[in-house]
Every structure is written in structure tokens, then in C-alpha cells.
Amino acid sequence: MDGLSIGEVAARSGMAPSALRYYEAQGLVTATRTAGGARRFPRSVLRRLAFVRAAQNVGLSLPEIRAALDTLPEGRAPSARDWARLSRGWRDRLDEQIAALEQLRDGLSSCIGCGCLSLKTCALSNPGDVAAGQGAGARWLSPLLRRVPPGSNAG
Amino acid sequence: MDGLSIGEVAARSGMAPSALRYYEAQGLVTATRTAGGARRFPRSVLRRLAFVRAAQNVGLSLPEIRAALDTLPEGRAPSARDWARLSRGWRDRLDEQIAALEQLRDGLSSCIGCGCLSLKTCALSNPGDVAAGQGAGARWLSPLLRRVPPGSNAG
């Protein structure tokens, strides 16, 4: 009655226990501890995790997601309205992403015909001002479509 | 007359010398060497690099790009037709990516209203069968829109 074990949360959310521990360390979720030191999550963690997943799908980083979650009310349980507020900005973000991809696709149509692929002028090589890339790390447009095994969302 | 130095290629392509060395190591481009050991790139390298950039923007990994480049004719210089062939599949890929994002956005519209965000049923938490994620490494939908400084494409 005092909460869900990490195993239960993992089973119900489809996330790995290690990911849940990581999220706790990052301040995305909180948990109390049993006498023995085991985590006990409030049931509300499932909704938070759903939000985290959705936000990731929209392209937010964990720090960004954390910042969003931090705006939730402290005293009471967050309402549907609260969640809706948080995700309102996503629509614009998605619209921008879609627009960028469409631009790329349309650039493709006009570029492929001529086979130009000029580094300076081709819309494909230089889609807008976007994705110029700086600093270290992987940066590609979208791993969305890389084939992945059907996910272990059992339970 | 025998080719471009790595510095010239870097200046003209907007890519860092280190990136060009890396691409050579990965077999994306080739270079001969001067007596002193410095790389000399054929002029055609610029077009190859434009292709690499474009392919990355469409979301291909370097091994995938390499595989595509490996289908170019060996003897003669690749024609506009060759380049067009290589990038033909991109359109579908982009269409799929756009569709995935639109699905996500439309899921957003229907989900946000009710604030449901149920882990099991919400389209936002579970956009199609896509992006389930497995293995290590970063995996987000699109860093496309993260703000980046205006890129050092001088020259």
C-alpha cells in the first residue's frame, strides 16, 4: 500500500530498472525507501514516466523534461490540465520538425533531378540554417526509422 | 594540380580536417599521398562530401552512406544520374519520417485534450511501433531543432 517496487514500476512502464534508477538520480522521479533501502515509488510515477516517454519522443532532453516536470504543483496531484499545459509547446516543436523535413524532401525533389548536390547551394546539403552541428557527439536527423525489435513492453 | 590538400577541402566543404581524416579512415573518401605523407584529395571529393552531408541530413549512418557510395562506378566519374539513383530512396525515408512525426502530432492533439498520457494506450507514449529503443547510446527523435551557432561555413 505504501508504493510500488522498482520491479513493479519496470514491469508496468516497460522501462528497465536501471533506467528508473537513472531517472531518480536525474531528479525526474522521486522514491521513498523501505527500512531495507529498497525504493518505493508513488503510483503517480507511472504518469510521470508516460510524460517522460512522450517528451522524449518529441525530442526533449532529460534536463528539459526535468525542467518541465519541475513546474508541476507541489502540494496536490497534477491534474489533466497540468499535463496538457506542459505538452502544449510540443505541437509547435513537432510542426517545426515536420516543416524542416518537408523542406528537405522538397529540396530533394528539385536537387535530385539535376544531380547537383553542390555543397554551397544544394538544399539537401544545406537545409536552411539547421543542423550545422558543433561540439562532440552523435548528431543526425532522426533515428526514428532505424529498425528496432518490437520492444519488451510486456505486462 | 595533383589534388586538393586537406586544408583546402576543409575550407571548401565546411568540414573539419579531423572529420575528413575520419571519413577517409571509414572509407567514405579516398586520398593519395604526397612524398611527405600529406593527403591529396581528388576534386571529386567535394561532391562526395556533399552527398555525405545530404545523406546524414536524411538520417543515414556512415556505414549506410559508405554502402551507397560503394555502388558508384569504379572506372568513370559518377554522373548526375548516378547521384540521383543513390538518393532516390531518400524520398521514401523522408516521407516515413514526416508521417511518423505527423502521427505523433495528431496523437498529441487527441491526447492533450484529455490529459490521459496512459503508458499503454497513449499515442504519445507509444507512437506506432517506432522508436522503442534498444541497446545503448543516445536515441531521440530529432536534434534537428536544437539551436546551433551559425556554423563555420566560410570560404
Add this chain to the structure above:
DNA sequence: CTCGGACCTCAAGTCGGCTTGAGGTCAAGG
């Protein structure tokens, strides 16, 4: 009392696509 299973912590590894740094070579110019 021992076993198994679920849990714990902390450090290190993974992936992609590079960058950065240490240490060395080569060619031209003062």
C-alpha cells in the same frame, strides 16, 4: 542455516561521429 531472488551502490562500458591532444615530420621563409 542456507538458498534464491529482488534489491542496493558505484564505476565503467556502449554507441555514433567526430574532436582534442601529445608528439613528430616536412617545406618554405627570414
Add this chain to the structure above:
DNA sequence: CCTTGACCTCAAGCCGACTTGAGGTCCGAG
């Protein structure tokens, strides 16, 4: 002759989001 600058190689670092592994604790059942 010495410097400057562009180049070289090779190893290690970086980012984000986790996973993996080693080594330990806790608890109930047999």
C-alpha cells in the same frame, strides 16, 4: 639555422541516455 605553419599518427575524450558488472544487503521459504 631556426622558426612557423600545415600536415601527420595514434590514443583518448566527449555527449546523452542508459546498460552492465562487480560486490554487497535484505528477506522469506525450505
